Amino acid sequence: MPTTSQTTTQPDIYPGTPTRILDAAEQIVQARGFNAFSYGDAAVELGITTAALHYHYPRKTDLGKALITRYASRFAARLKVLDDSHDSARARLDGYVSIYAEVLAQGKMCLCGILAAEYLTLSSDMQTAVREFFEQNEVWLSRVLEQGKADRSMNFTGEVGDIARMIISGLEGAMLVSMAYGDVERFRKVAASLTSLGN
Amino acid sequence: MPTTSQTTTQPDIYPGTPTRILDAAEQIVQARGFNAFSYGDAAVELGITTAALHYHYPRKTDLGKALITRYASRFAARLKVLDDSHDSARARLDGYVSIYAEVLAQGKMCLCGILAAEYLTLSSDMQTAVREFFEQNEVWLSRVLEQGKADRSMNFTGEVGDIARMIISGLEGAMLVSMAYGDVERFRKVAASLTSLGN
DNA sequence: GTCTATAGGCAGATAGAC
DNA sequence: GTCTATCTGCCTATAGAC
Numbered sequence: 001m002p003t004t005s006q007t008t009t010q011p012d013i014y015p016g017t018p019t020r021i022l023d024a025a026e027q028i029v030q031a032r033g034f035n036a037f038s039y040g041d042a043a044v045e046l047g048i049t050t051a052a053l054h055y056h057y058p059r060k061t062d063l064g065k066a067l068i069t070r071y072a073s074r075f076a077a078r079l080k081v082l083d084d085s086h087d088s089a090r091a092r093l094d095g096y097v098s099i100y101a102e103v104l105a106q107g108k109m110c111l112c113g114i115l116a117a118e119y120l121t122l123s124s125d126m127q128t129a130v131r132e133f134f135e136q137n138e139v140w141l142s143r144v145l146e147q148g149k150a151d152r153s154m155n156f157t158g159e160v161g162d163i164a165r166m167i168i169s170g171l172e173g174a175m176l177v178s179m180a181y182g183d184v185e186r187f188r189k190v191a192a193s194l195t196s197l198g199n
Numbered sequence: 200m201p202t203t204s205q206t207t208t209q210p211d212i213y214p215g216t217p218t219r220i221l222d223a224a225e226q227i228v229q230a231r232g233f234n235a236f237s238y239g240d241a242a243v244e245l246g247i248t249t250a251a252l253h254y255h256y257p258r259k260t261d262l263g264k265a266l267i268t269r270y271a272s273r274f275a276a277r278l279k280v281l282d283d284s285h286d287s288a289r290a291r292l293d294g295y296v297s298i299y300a301e302v303l304a305q306g307k308m309c310l311c312g313i314l315a316a317e318y319l320t321l322s323s324d325m326q327t328a329v330r331e332f333f334e335q336n337e338v339w340l341s342r343v344l345e346q347g348k349a350d351r352s353m354n355f356t357g358e359v360g361d362i363a364r365m366i367i368s369g370l371e372g373a374m375l376v377s378m379a380y381g382d383v384e385r386f387r388k389v390a391a392s393l394t395s396l397g398n
Numbered sequence: 399g400t401c402t403a404t405a406g407g408c409a410g411a412t413a414g415a416c
Numbered sequence: 417g418t419c420t421a422t423c424t425g426c427c428t429a430t431a432g433a434c
Contacts, residue, residue, distance in 0.1 A: 017399075035234040036320045038427060052400050054429065109316065113372075116379045117308065117316035121235045131379050158392055165376075165385070166392040170365065173312075173372020177364075180315045180330055186364070193357055193365040197396045216417075237409065251418050253411065 018056050018066075020046060026067055030108035034064060034118050061123040064115075068129040071111045072136060075099070079140050089148030093167075096141065097191045100171050105184050113172040138164050145198075154198040163198075170194040217255050217265075219245060225266055229307035233263060233317050260322040263314075267328040270310045271335060274298070278339050288347030292366075295340065296390045299370050304383050312371040337363050344397075353397040362397075369393040 015023070024045040029037045039050040039060070057063035078099050082092045103110060112133040119127060141164040148154030156163045174190040214222070223244040228236045238249040238259070256262035277298050281291045302309060311332040318326060340363040347353030355362045373389040 032320050033232070033234060033317050035232060036317065039429090040427075048399095049401060050428085051402080051430085055399060058429080060428070113375060114316050116375045117313050118232050118235065119379045121231050127379070134376060134379065157395070162388055162392050166369065166373075166389045169372035169376050169389050170369040170393070171372065172375055173368035173370065174365075176312060176315045176371055176375060177333060177368050180318045180326070180333065189361055190365045190368050193361050194369070196356070238411090239408075247417095248419060249410080250412085250420080254417060257411080259410065 017048075017052070021053060021056055021063070022067060022070055025063055026071070026111065027106075027108065029064075029067060030103070030111050030114060033114055035121060061126060064123070064126045065129060067111060068115070068126060068133065072129070072133045075133070076136060088153055089144050089151065090153050092144050093141075093148070093154075093195055096144070097171065097188075097195060100175060101184060101188060101191070104175055104178060104187050107182070109175050109179050110172060113175055116172070117176075134168065137168050141167060148198065156198040167194055216247075216251070220252060220255055220262070221266060221269055224262055225270070225310065226305075226307065228263075228266060229302070229310050229313060232313055234320060260325055263321070263325045264328060266310060267314070267325060267332065271328070271332045274332070275335060287352055288343050288350065289352050291343050292340075292347070292353075292394055295343070296370065296387075296394060299374060300383060300387060300390070303374055303377060303386050306381070308374050308378055309371060312374055315371070316375075333367065336367050340366060347397065355397040366393055 021042060024042045025037065028041050028045070039053045043050045043053055053063075057066060079096070082095045085092070085095075087095070100110065112130045115122060115126065115130050116134075119130065122130070138161065142160045145154060145156060145160040145163055149156065149160065171191060171194070174187045174194075178184065178187040178190075220241060223241045224236065227240050227244070238252045242249045242252055252262075256265060278295075281294045284291070284294075286294070299309065311329045314321060314325065314329050315333075318329065321329070337360065341359045344353060344355060344359040344362055348355070348359065370390060370393070373386045373393075377383065377386040
């Protein structure tokens with residue numbers, strides 16, 4: 001495919017402005033929150049003006065929505081990689097934890113975790129997108145737990161949906177608290193305690 | 200003690216302005232976050248002007264610091280009640296979970312949980328106060344778990360400090376996610392899964 | 399697509415009257 | 417202690433030139 005136009009959705013080696021805006025905004029939002037993020041912050045980071053930002057994302061909620069959409073689809077891609085690996089349920093659960101740990105290692109909170117804290121201040125389409133992210137995670141994780149239960153490699157008690165919610169909550173909370181300590185190791189230990197419960 | 204002056208720290212049946220300011224600010228901050236909270240919000244709620252607010256809490260961080268201090272001391276008082284009850288370790292753990300559930304039932308996130316999400320935007324004295332809250336919780340919960348381990352009413356594996364952090368993270372995360380669903384029952388189920396692991 | 403310029407609003411904060 | 421009035425700054429957003 002010869003080089004022609006550039007779209008927002010495809011990650012590229014030479015990303016276009018929309019992608020670069022999302023990259024800058026994502027870093028700031030996941031570190032400081034959506035309400036503490038301004039077009040001015042991202043503009044300085046990118047060396048362009050806020051007017052240029054508004055050309056690509058007219059309102060702040062447009063940018064916010066795009067952030068969540070991209071984040072969720074990247075997350076889904078990571079989950080698909082885990083599925084395609086045909087690893088054991090246990091290994092996929094560990095891989096799942098590693099995704100969170102990677103984000104934290106970049107000094108960032110989970111995007112939808114930090115947005116959940118600001119939930120009541122978000123536009124309704126952003127709110128919907130945040131919930132969808134959690135549901136996507138719940139579905140995937142439930143399936144993994146179901147499989148671990150079936151092949152007896154896991155031994156959680158209770159319904160898999162409840163366990164999935166517990167693990168997701170635990171990981172989000174561990175990231176949240178770890179933000180106050182800037183300590184990935186702290187997160188890893190909590191995550192290990194959480195997942196070792198199914199042994 | 201005859202009625203004389205009024206201080207900020209003593210909760211009262213006829214609370215003075217500083218207390219009423221903290222009450223209004225607390226509700227807003229725990230529901231929407233510190234960055235989404237403004238003096239104007241609280242002023243409208245209280246029917247006074249922002250200038251009056253600044254008289255009692257000159258800078259926003261003064262108000263923030265006072266919020267955390269009061270929250271942490273009230274929390275400590277609740278923990279002391281649990282200790283004085285001489286209930287079993289298990290019952291005190293359940294009581295601990297109930298404190299969180301009560302907060303959530305008022306449509307609020309844990310104050311220090313929501314502040315952790317905004318941690319990097321807080322003044323350093325607010326940051327310190329947030330960390331102290333988590334450490335206070337960790338110390339108390341570790342002691343309860345230690346006792347439950349000793350009298351064999353609990354059966355968590357691993358070090359109590361790690362389990363304490365896991366439970367605190369799990370509860371904070373469950374509150375966080377529950378904010379997006381406005382669902383206390385969801386929180387209670389996750390909390391039950393978390394604490395039943397020690398059975 | 400990006401710029402300059404600017405509008406309009408709201409934020410945190412202060413001065414001074416009462 | 418609370419008010420009115422005001423300052424300064426930053427925010428989101430838009431108009432129009434290039």
